[in-house]
Amino acid sequence: MYAFINLDTVNKDFHQVHIRNKTEFKAVFNQYYNPLCNFLMKYTNDDILIEDIVQDVFLGLWKNRKDHTISSDIKSYLFQAVKHKAFEHSRSRKSYEKHLNAFSESTQLSADEDELANRLLKLEKIYQSLRHLPPKCREVFELHKYNGLTYAEIAQTLGISEKTVEGHMLKAIKKLRELLAN
Amino acid sequence: MNIDKIILKIFRKSESLEELEMLEQWKKESGDNLAFMQALNLEKSDSYKEFDKEKAWSTVDQKMSVGSLSYLRYAAMLLIAIAAAAASHFYSKSEDLTFPVYKSMDKVEHYVLQDNSTVWMNSNSTIAQISDFKKQRLIEFSGEAYFDVSHQESNPFMININEQEFVRVVGTSFNLKSKGNDFDLVVYSGKVELHSKSGIIELEKDQRVSRVNGSYVKFSNVDINTLSWKTGELVFENVSLEKAFETLEDHYNVDIDYSAISLYNCVWRTRISNQELGAVLNELEELFSMKYIKEDNQIQIEELHCD
Numbered sequence: 173m174y175a176f177i178n179l180d181t182v183n184k185d186f187h188q189v190h191i192r193n194k195t196e197f198k199a200v201f202n203q204y205y206n207p208l209c210n211f212l213m214k215y216t217n218d219d220i221l222i223e224d225i226v227q228d229v230f231l232g233l234w235k236n237r238k239d240h241t242i243s244s245d246i247k248s249y250l251f252q253a254v255k256h257k258a259f260e261h262s263r264s265r266k267s268y269e270k271h272l273n274a275f276s277e278s279t280q281l282s283a284d285e286d287e288l289a290n291r292l293l294k295l296e297k298i299y300q301s302l303r304h305l306p307p308k309c310r311e312v313f314e315l316h317k318y319n320g321l322t323y324a325e326i327a328q329t330l331g332i333s334e335k336t337v338e339g340h341m342l343k344a345i346k347k348l349r350e351l352l353a354n
Numbered sequence: 355m356n357i358d359k360i361i362l363k364i365f366r367k368s369e370s371l372e373e374l375e376m377l378e379q380w381k382k383e384s385g386d387n388l389a390f391m392q393a394l395n396l397e398k399s400d401s402y403k404e405f406d407k408e409k410a411w412s413t414v415d416q417k418m419s420v421g422s423l424s425y426l427r428y429a430a431m432l433l434i435a436i437a438a439a440a441a442s443h444f445y446s447k448s449e450d451l452t453f454p455v456y457k458s459m460d461k462v463e464h465y466v467l468q469d470n471s472t473v474w475m476n477s478n479s480t481i482a483q484i485s486d487f488k489k490q491r492l493i494e495f496s497g498e499a500y501f502d503v504s505h506q507e508s509n510p511f512m513i514n515i516n517e518q519e520f521v522r523v524v525g526t527s528f529n530l531k532s533k534g535n536d537f538d539l540v541v542y543s544g545k546v547e548l549h550s551k552s553g554i555i556e557l558e559k560d561q562r563v564s565r566v567n568g569s570y571v572k573f574s575n576v577d578i579n580t581l582s583w584k585t586g587e588l589v590f591e592n593v594s595l596e597k598a599f600e601t602l603e604d605h606y607n608v609d610i611d612y613s614a615i616s617l618y619n620c621v622w623r624t625r626i627s628n629q630e631l632g633a634v635l636n637e638l639e640e641l642f643s644m645k646y647i648k649e650d651n652q653i654q655i656e657e658l659h660c661d
Contacts, residue, residue, distance in 0.1 A: 194418075198411065201407075201411060201414065202407065202411075205405065205407050205410060205411075206402075206403075206404055206405055206407065209403070209405045210402055210403055213403065219405070222405075223405060223410060226410075227410060227413055227414050227417075230414050231414060231417055231418065234414075234418050290385070291385070291389055291392075292402070294385070294386060294389035295389055295392060295402045296402075298389065298390060299402070299404060316365065317394065323366065338362065341362055341365060342358055342359065342362050345358045345361050345362060346358050348390070348394075349357075349358065349390065352386065352390060
């Protein structure tokens with residue numbers, strides 16, 4: 173009459189998140205991809221391996237998106253899943269000695285790992301905020317922060333006064349802090 | 355002094371000692387502030403690296419539509435496609451192949467199902483929706499839960515117990531415990547039908563059916579503590595201690611061994627609202643001069659006096 177599913181065996185590895193469509197899934201992806209990759213840098217320096225693991229975890233998330241169980245805690249789900257996959261990998265490679273202590277033994281996140289996860293998520297938010305700065309502001313900010321130009325050099329390059337450069341920098345800092353407060 | 359201006363000065367390496375101290379203070383105020391300074395590379399961070407998110411997304415996006423489906427699911431999709439016989443419906447139909455699963459781990463959870471029915475699930479329970487809820491609302495269930503099913507006369511709500519037996523309602527509230535061979539159902543409002551191998555058992559408010567030695571037994575529910583797992587409240591109205599201990603064992607998941615003493619003539623009248631076991635044991639100590647030893651989940655009662 174009705175197909176019977178043995179609930180004790182079904183969905184053992186299921187974890188739940190409220191993702192109703194691809195748009196919502198991509199939003200989660202954007203927010204978590206870099207933090208998860210950086211989390212794994214604790215385990216290995218192999219970027220290809222890192223990205224493979226994280227992409228795998230996201231595919232699992234998409235597959236299991238309709239399970240309602242851990243709806244409130246997507247963060248724990250993702251970081252735990254990534255950690256779990258790293259364990260699986262190290263077992264399959266028998267590379268015990270190298271990264272044995274990268275993560276705590278438990279499937280749960282340890283307090284340290286949770287703190288690291290939170291910090292990485294915040295950093296991601298900051299990097300994303302950088303992209304939302306007004307173009308001129310961002311240009312000045314990046315020339316200074318990433319290209320290491322002095323205010324005088326920026327002023328010369330962009331043909332503006334040093335005072336204006338300083339104005340842009342102040343605006344950038346202010347704006348960034350605003351974006352992050354939200 | 356404005357913190358933005360201090361940061362600006364630090365960029366120019368023209369900050370004063372005092373300003374540096376103020377910044378240190380500000381960083382300590384919150385993790386957000388610290389993360390902010392780290393992101394500005396003014397603070398040594400764990401060298402945060404930006405991976406190529408766009409490229410990663412396109413890889414994931416591609417695999418999402420192909421790689422994640424099993425052969426079985428392909429077969430199911432094919433069958434549905436044939437059944438639907440309409441190519442335009444193909445994708446929306448295949449979407450519906452997975453229905454939500456609700457799970458409670460180590461605590462009571464509250465869920466609203468797709469049909470607006472509400473469920474409180476005791477720990478370690480699972481509900482799996484197995485139909486689209488459009489013509490009939492079918493679920494698989496394991497564990498204990500209180501169901502408040504939304505009334506839909508022509509769309510019955512059915513809970514499978516095993517291959518042949520199921521519970522059927524159209525709109526009611528009831529508590530159901532079903533796991534392995536354990537079965538216990540208490541109705542709080544409306545009507546519930548239990549379709550068993552030996553026939554249909556109908557239940558109304560305050561009626562209860564349990565499985566005893568493999569067969570269903572129907573009786574009136576006089577146990578006011580059936581929902582204590584959900585409400586956290588236990589009520590004993592001059593109940594024998596023997597019965598009360600049994601209830602406490604269930605509620606707190608402990609074993610109470612009173613074989614060393616006599617409970618003859620012992621009755622208890624109390625109301626326990628969301629209390630820890632320790633507080634309950636304290637009350638027993640005071641009321642009955644009880645003495646006990648507790649080891650993990652084992653409680654051994656050594657002395658107890660009823661007047």
